[in-house]
Amino acid sequence: MDYTISSIDRALRMLEALAELPGSGVTELAKKTGCTKSQTFRILYTLEARGFVIKDAERNYRLGFQTMLLGDQARRQSPLIAAAQPFVNELYDRLKENILLIVRHELHSACILLRSSPDRDKIFADIGRTGPLHAGGGPKILLANAPQSIQDQVLSGELPGFTAKTVRDPDRLRTLLEQIRRDGWTLSDGELDDHKRSLATPVRDATGTVVAALSVTGASDRLRDAFLTDAREALVSTAGRLSVALGYRGAPVIAS
Amino acid sequence: MDYTISSIDRALRMLEALAELPGSGVTELAKKTGCTKSQTFRILYTLEARGFVIKDAERNYRLGFQTMLLGDQARRQSPLIAAAQPFVNELYDRLKENILLIVRHELHSACILLRSSPDRDKIFADIGRTGPLHAGGGPKILLANAPQSIQDQVLSGELPGFTAKTVRDPDRLRTLLEQIRRDGWTLSDGELDDHKRSLATPVRDATGTVVAALSVTGASDRLRDAFLTDAREALVSTAGRLSVALGYRGAPVIAS
DNA sequence: AAACGCCGTTTCACTGGATGAAAAATTGGT
DNA sequence: ACCAATTTTTCATCCAGTGAAACGGCGTTT
Numbered sequence: 001m002d003y004t005i006s007s008i009d010r011a012l013r014m015l016e017a018l019a020e021l022p023g024s025g026v027t028e029l030a031k032k033t034g035c036t037k038s039q040t041f042r043i044l045y046t047l048e049a050r051g052f053v054i055k056d057a058e059r060n061y062r063l064g065f066q067t068m069l070l071g072d073q074a075r076r077q078s079p080l081i082a083a084a085q086p087f088v089n090e091l092y093d094r095l096k097e098n099i100l101l102i103v104r105h106e107l108h109s110a111c112i113l114l115r116s117s118p119d120r121d122k123i124f125a126d127i128g129r130t131g132p133l134h135a136g137g138g139p140k141i142l143l144a145n146a147p148q149s150i151q152d153q154v155l156s157g158e159l160p161g162f163t164a165k166t167v168r169d170p171d172r173l174r175t176l177l178e179q180i181r182r183d184g185w186t187l188s189d190g191e192l193d194d195h196k197r198s199l200a201t202p203v204r205d206a207t208g209t210v211v212a213a214l215s216v217t218g219a220s221d222r223l224r225d226a227f228l229t230d231a232r233e234a235l236v237s238t239a240g241r242l243s244v245a246l247g248y249r250g251a252p253v254i255a256s
Numbered sequence: 257m258d259y260t261i262s263s264i265d266r267a268l269r270m271l272e273a274l275a276e277l278p279g280s281g282v283t284e285l286a287k288k289t290g291c292t293k294s295q296t297f298r299i300l301y302t303l304e305a306r307g308f309v310i311k312d313a314e315r316n317y318r319l320g321f322q323t324m325l326l327g328d329q330a331r332r333q334s335p336l337i338a339a340a341q342p343f344v345n346e347l348y349d350r351l352k353e354n355i356l357l358i359v360r361h362e363l364h365s366a367c368i369l370l371r372s373s374p375d376r377d378k379i380f381a382d383i384g385r386t387g388p389l390h391a392g393g394g395p396k397i398l399l400a401n402a403p404q405s406i407q408d409q410v411l412s413g414e415l416p417g418f419t420a421k422t423v424r425d426p427d428r429l430r431t432l433l434e435q436i437r438r439d440g441w442t443l444s445d446g447e448l449d450d451h452k453r454s455l456a457t458p459v460r461d462a463t464g465t466v467v468a469a470l471s472v473t474g475a476s477d478r479l480r481d482a483f484l485t486d487a488r489e490a491l492v493s494t495a496g497r498l499s500v501a502l503g504y505r506g507a508p509v510i511a512s
Numbered sequence: 513a514a515a516c517g518c519c520g521t522t523t524c525a526c527t528g529g530a531t532g533a534a535a536a537a538t539t540g541g542t
Numbered sequence: 543a544c545c546a547a548t549t550t551t552t553c554a555t556c557c558a559g560t561g562a563a564a565c566g567g568c569g570t571t572t
Contacts (some may be wrong), residue, residue: 001522003301005559007530008267012306016322019329026549036532041550045259050268051361057462059539059549063330065359066272069366071327072384073275074319103321105307110325128328207313257551261530263559282520292561297521315520 007043010035014043015067018053023060071128080211080246081113084203087214087242088115094234097218100125101203102138103211104146107154109139112212123217124162124192134159134173135166136192137200138213144180145202145210151177165190185236187228190220197223199232201239206247214239263299266291270299271323274309279316327384336467336502337369340459343470343498344371350490353474356381357459358394359467360402363410365395368468379473380418380448390415390429391422392448393456394469400436401458401466407433421446441492443484446476453479455488457495462503470495 010033017032018024024032030040044061047053051066075081084101092099092115101113102125109132111125124131125138133143133154143154155170167173180186185201192198200215216223216231223231243250266289273288274280280288286296300317303309307322331337340357348355348371357369358381365388367381380387381394389399389410399410411426423429436442441457448454456471472479472487479487499506 003298003522004305005263005267005298005302007261007263007558008299008302009306011261011264011267012303012308015326016306019326019333022329022333027547037549038532038551039530042259042261042530043264046261046264047268049260050265050272052268062333062335063326065330065334065361065366065368068327068330068334068368069361069384069386070271070275070319071324071330073278074321074324074327076384077275077278077318078324079318105321105325110321112321112324128325128332130325259551263529283518293520294522294561295559298559 010039011043011047014040014047015052015063018061018063022062023056025060029061075112078112083245084113084212084214084242087238087245088113091115091214091216091234091238092117095216095231097216097223097231098123098125100138100215100217102142102200102213102215104133104139104142104150105130107133107150107157109133109136109142111138123196125217131192132160132162134168135162135188136215137186137188137198137217138215139192140176140180140186140188141200141202141213141215142210144177144186162192163190163194165194167191185232187232193217195220197228199223199228199235201236202243203239204243204246204248204250206249208248208250211246214242266295267299267303270296270303271308271319274317274319278318279312281316285317331368334368339501340369340468340470340498343494343501344369347371347470347472347490347494348373351472351487353472353479353487354379354381356394356471356473358398358456358469358471360389360395360398360406361386363389363406363413365389365392365398367394379452381473387448388416388418390424391418391444392471393442393444393454393473394471395448396432396436396442396444397456397458397469397471398466400433400442418448419446419450421450423447441488449473451476453484455479455484455491457492458499459495460499460502460504460506462505464504464506467502470498 013033014029017029021032026037026040030037044053048055051064053061054064055061088099088101098116100111102109103112108130110130111127114127131139133139143151155173159168161168188198190196196217197220198215198217200213202210203212203214205211214235216235269289270285273285277288282293282296286293300309304311307320309317310320311317344355344357355371356367358365359368364386366386367383370383387395389395399407411429415424417424444454446452452473453476454471454473456469458466459468459470461467470491472491
């Protein structure tokens with residue numbers, strides 16, 4: 001049964017459109033969302049009245065403070081983030097490389113926790129930044145463990161390349177995803193960022209569902225050899241403990 | 257002319273209610289927002305479909321990842337935050353005390369930027385946390401410069417005390433607000449946090465509207481004497497430069 | 513075991529709020 | 543001043559949203 005209230009759905013899509021096109025006007029947003037211009041105007045008026053969007057002097061719109069504040073509250077109140085924070089910190093203290101917690105939202109990945117060192121090289125992932133599901137350690141873990149319909153949609157859609165090493169062939173990706181599910185972890189070697197490697201492994205909740213990927217990312221010339229093996233073991237162990245903290249009671253994944 | 261779409265307004269209020277009562281069920285949220293139960297159920301269903309809220313196994317709701325991610329985008333795309341960030345950092349480097357940028361949202365204050373030192377004592381203000389307008393340096397600056405209707409509403413409403421030093425008498429507050437407008441800065445001595453002082457001054461935009469308050473907050477035994485004077489001068493100067501960066505072209509405020 | 517209360521979910525007749533097309537107003541560029 | 547593009551406003555129309563009540567499940571009480 002579908003209980004969707006379509007005017008509310010349109011407003012939510014308007015917020016999403018604004019996140020992608022900050023500083024847009026009424027006509028542009030109408031085109032982006034498929035709403036009529038007068039509908040768009042009224043939606044924006046309603047959103048503006050509550051501070052979700054701001055209209056500037058040139059009549060361009062941006063996300064407003066109330067969106068920001070509610071986002072902060074969402075972060076503060078997230079049981080997953082609360083549970084994961086100490087484990088992310090611990091892993092960072094151990095490895096001194098970037099540690100990320102990545103989630104899937106529809107057909108994309110998003111970084112919801114990031115512990116990085118100021119003197120480490122910049123990486124694609126950043127707090128709140130969305131990215132692909134087919135490239136990168138964490139994203140591939142999430143794709144490999146996503147519902148079949150999600151996998152099918154991603155693999156039949158566009159598979160953009162971020163570097164020369166990004167795997168873009170659907171058949172090759174299917175094989176990789178199968179191996180990832182078997183292994184219980186994955187390594188991304190320069191698929192999202194040149195000269196960067198990313199190890200990742202799943203985080204499961206009480207029902208056994210993969211709700212996030214825990215990942216360590218750093219320069220390829222550091223993440224190799226014995227340190228790579230060490231990092232992988234620490235990563236899998238930490239993600240396993242986090243999963244237990246989230247109520248997971250399945251069998252421990254045995255690395256091949 | 258009122259172009260508010262009431263079902264959308266209800267959905268936005270539902271998000272706000274969830275920020276205040278995370279983990280609520282349908283009945284509680286209906287009561288909080290004044291919506292019927294079937295309306296509440298449908299609103300939540302629509303919000304959940306797009307990831308703005310999450311329903312857990314016990315049928316309780318919380319803000320979801322999409323709210324968090326949009327909040328992150330709002331922060332990333334805010335011209336005010338982008339402009340203020342270097343000034344906040346500079347002031348922090350200078351004073352080594354907590355530096356805050358505070359905004360008003362309806363009848364409350366909210367901290368949108370915070371530069372604090374790990375070894376500093378904890379203060380009330382925190383990123384994304386909303387607070388009063390009648391207590392604390394930054395909040396009082398915002399109240400003193402708010403539209404008359406906002407001032408009237410705040411002063412005729414509840415004025416809760418946070419410490420023994422919080423001013424709760426509306427008449428006394430009116431006198432204080434007048435002085436704040438004359439002085440162009442204010443000192444809060446233990447009104448929000450015991451043993452904490454907070455200096456604050458307004459930040460203006462191109463139209464001369466006070467859009468934020470810049471504030472330095474620290475322990476009372478550090479924020480005194482010559483350091484207090486020094487901090488005040490640095491604060492007022494920095495806020496003035498930030499205001500200019502935002503397009504403000506008014507006369508410089510001369511401190512009494 | 514049955515009754516009861518509470519909550520979340522579902523149903524469907526009804527209507528008023530949302531809609532869209534077009535007019536009016538505003539803005540920025542030449 | 544003129545013009546094109548955009549934003550805002552208007553109003554007759556109608557359908558999407560509403561609300562009251564039924565339904566189902568669960569935990570507690572008798």
